[in-house]
Amino acid sequence: MATQSEALTTKAVTTERAARHRAWGRHALSYALLILAATVVLLPIYMTVVNALLPKETIVAYPPKLFPSDPQWGNFTRALDEVPLARYMLNSTIQTGVIVIGQLVTAALAAYAFAFLRFPGRGLLFLIFLSTLMVPLEVSIIPNFQTVQWMAHKPDLEILGFNLAGKILSKDSYQALTIPFLATAFGTFLLRQHFMTIPRELRDAAAIDGYGHFRFLLFVVLPLSRPVLASLAVFAFLSAWNQYLWPLLVTDDDNMRTVQIGLQALRGREIDSFNVVMAGTLIAAMPMFAMLVAFQGQLVRGLTAGAVKR
Amino acid sequence: MPQLPAVGVLARGLAPLKNLGFGLLFLWPSILLFSIFVFYPLIKSVYLGFYESDPLGNQGDYVGFDQYRSVLGGSDFRDSLWVTVKFTVYTVVPGIVLGLGLAMLANQKLPGISIFRTIFASTVATSVAVASMMWLTLLNPTTGLVTWILEELGQPRLNLLNDPDWALPAVSLTTIWLNLGLATIVFLAGLQSIPERLYESARIDGAGRIGTFWHVTLPMLSPTLLFVTVVGTILAFESFGQIHILTRGGPLGATNVIVYSIYTEAFQSFDYGVASVQAVGLFVLVLGLTGLQLRFLERRVFYQ
Numbered sequence: 318m319a320t321q322s323e324a325l326t327t328k329a330v331t332t333e334r335a336a337r338h339r340a341w342g343r344h345a346l347s348y349a350l351l352i353l354a355a356t357v358v359l360l361p362i363y364m365t366v367v368n369a370l371l372p373k374e375t376i377v378a379y380p381p382k383l384f385p386s387d388p389q390w391g392n393f394t395r396a397l398d399e400v401p402l403a404r405y406m407l408n409s410t411i412q413t414g415v416i417v418i419g420q421l422v423t424a425a426l427a428a429y430a431f432a433f434l435r436f437p438g439r440g441l442l443f444l445i446f447l448s449t450l451m452v453p454l455e456v457s458i459i460p461n462f463q464t465v466q467w468m469a470h471k472p473d474l475e476i477l478g479f480n481l482a483g484k485i486l487s488k489d490s491y492q493a494l495t496i497p498f499l500a501t502a503f504g505t506f507l508l509r510q511h512f513m514t515i516p517r518e519l520r521d522a523a524a525i526d527g528y529g530h531f532r533f534l535l536f537v538v539l540p541l542s543r544p545v546l547a548s549l550a551v552f553a554f555l556s557a558w559n560q561y562l563w564p565l566l567v568t569d570d571d572n573m574r575t576v577q578i579g580l581q582a583l584r585g586r587e588i589d590s591f592n593v594v595m596a597g598t599l600i601a602a603m604p605m606f607a608m609l610v611a612f613q614g615q616l617v618r619g620l621t622a623g624a625v626k627r
Numbered sequence: 628m629p630q631l632p633a634v635g636v637l638a639r640g641l642a643p644l645k646n647l648g649f650g651l652l653f654l655w656p657s658i659l660l661f662s663i664f665v666f667y668p669l670i671k672s673v674y675l676g677f678y679e680s681d682p683l684g685n686q687g688d689y690v691g692f693d694q695y696r697s698v699l700g701g702s703d704f705r706d707s708l709w710v711t712v713k714f715t716v717y718t719v720v721p722g723i724v725l726g727l728g729l730a731m732l733a734n735q736k737l738p739g740i741s742i743f744r745t746i747f748a749s750t751v752a753t754s755v756a757v758a759s760m761m762w763l764t765l766l767n768p769t770t771g772l773v774t775w776i777l778e779e780l781g782q783p784r785l786n787l788l789n790d791p792d793w794a795l796p797a798v799s800l801t802t803i804w805l806n807l808g809l810a811t812i813v814f815l816a817g818l819q820s821i822p823e824r825l826y827e828s829a830r831i832d833g834a835g836r837i838g839t840f841w842h843v844t845l846p847m848l849s850p851t852l853l854f855v856t857v858v859g860t861i862l863a864f865e866s867f868g869q870i871h872i873l874t875r876g877g878p879l880g881a882t883n884v885i886v887y888s889i890y891t892e893a894f895q896s897f898d899y900g901v902a903s904v905q906a907v908g909l910f911v912l913v914l915g916l917t918g919l920q921l922r923f924l925e926r927r928v929f930y931q
Contacts, residue, residue, distance in 0.1 A: 457668030
């Protein structure tokens with residue numbers, strides 16, 4: 318009897334071990350594929366790191382060097398010295414910060430009106446908001462550029478006694494980099510969808526407590542919407558920081574360039590030493606990678622908001 | 628306290644108007660910005676298309692629809708459109724296949740999988756300028772890694788970005804990599820929204836891995852596939868940075884997509900008239916393509 322049960326146990330153990338072996342085999346294959354895919358995806362970034370650390374003599378090596386033999390950290394300081402890279406980063410930070418805050422404010426206000434206020438023409442107005450999503454920036458770029466030029470060169474642009482020529486929008490100003498992007502249809506839509514899930518009874522109760530619309534938005538709706546506000550903020554950060562065509566057009570002054578455009582200045586200056594250019598590229602890429610690592614969840618929610626039905 | 632009926636009616640009648648006042652108070656910043664920077668420019672672009680430009684960029688004679696006919700019917704626009712279509716196919720199709728593949732790999736329940744998810748999503752944190760600079764080095768004709776790999780595969784050593792046959796594939800490769808993170812994130816979210824019980828039913832019905840993929844994963848993923856196709860197409864039609872950095876539309880116009888052509892006409896030749904016609908053409912194309920995709924692909928989409 319005892320032997321029989323012992324035999325059974327042994328059998329069970331061996332099958333279990335075999336199963337675990339099979340599982341490991343499957344996992345090993347999975348990990349192998351995952352590591353292979355990760356290597357391919359990371360290869361351009363890895364090569365940039367290698368190139369950024371190469372000494373000047375070996376950048377022309379062929380076949381290309383896959384490992385940095387004698388890392389030159391000085392390439393990074395040289396990139397920062399050769400062009401005002403720190404200034405570019407500051408410009409990008411200001412531009413991005415203003416756009417993120419501006420979009421949060423305008424989108425929260427608009428989304429509140431669409432979610433909590435019943436008024437004639439609301440549906441139509443909401444459709445008009447959404448229709449702006451269908452107009453690519455590239456289509457409106459010429460008149461927008463002309464608007465900036467016109468504002469700068471209009472000597473008699475006076476409103477209420479203030480001469481506004483060149484003050485609101487002109488080339489090489491933070492206003493020109495930010496104001497055209499302060500409103501967002503996507504953000505309004507995203508926030509409205511969330512605001513609609515807030516029970517209307519809450520509004521009625523708040524009204525009884527004497528809360529007006531502004532106070533209700535500020536002290537009840539917004540605190541209840543922190544995750545979706547974070548998603549919008551991360552999404553806005555991403556698209557503002559990455560802008561290319563508009564900053565290219567409205568910045569001529571070296572001190573007003575954003576980092577995306579400034580990289581081209583670095584490339585022009587360091588045409589023969591791409592190790593320094595790659596070091597600058599890595600510096601420019603850092604804030605976004607930090608964002609990804611810190612706020613991956615919010616970013617994923619923001620990016621997938623339109624894609625997956627929930 | 629019983630209210631007078633007339634007051635009640637009056638109050639009810641006034642409530643929407645009062646709300647309209649508040650509504651406009653909340654909406655005016657967005658309305659103002661959209662009016663100045665979206666709707667006015669759209670109308671202005673159509674208007675500018677009716678006028679010729681002199682070489683200094685000043686508005687010239689009214690020519691009406693003639694300019695629309697000559698530009699949109701001309702060979703330059705046709706060439707740009709063809710390059711744009713090729714670029715779209717080269718980037719969207721491989722982007723979907725690779726993005727879905729990475730998402731399926733990352734959708735496994737394994738220890739440490741979140742590290743791989745972050746790695747696969749990482750290109751979303753790369754701007755178009757940063758990605759283009761990275762690939763500029765990889766595609767470098769004398770020291771680039773891609774050049775070297777192609778040579779090892781038996782190709783003669785080429786200056787990829789300066790070769791009319793290779794420039795567009797090279798720019799497309801950069802773009803596929805750049806957009807891969809976004810596609811992976813969206814596909815992964817789509818995969819995770821598929822209920823586990825569907826896979827269990829498929830297993831009970833004796834479906835293998837491939838059968839499950841075709842009969843459960845793909846149909847359930849069809850809204851995501853539609854989204855990635857539409858967004859990918861729009862992104863491709865609006866691409867500018869990688870072309871400005873890598874090829875400047877060349878060689879011989881091989882990478883001169885519509886947006887790049889608008890840029891050179893408007894801001895290098897100062898021909899706002901011709902550029903505006905192209906911009907209006909681009910707008911109609913994007914609108915039409917999105918509409919078509921939603922209409923025809925929507926039918927094949929299976930919503931739960």
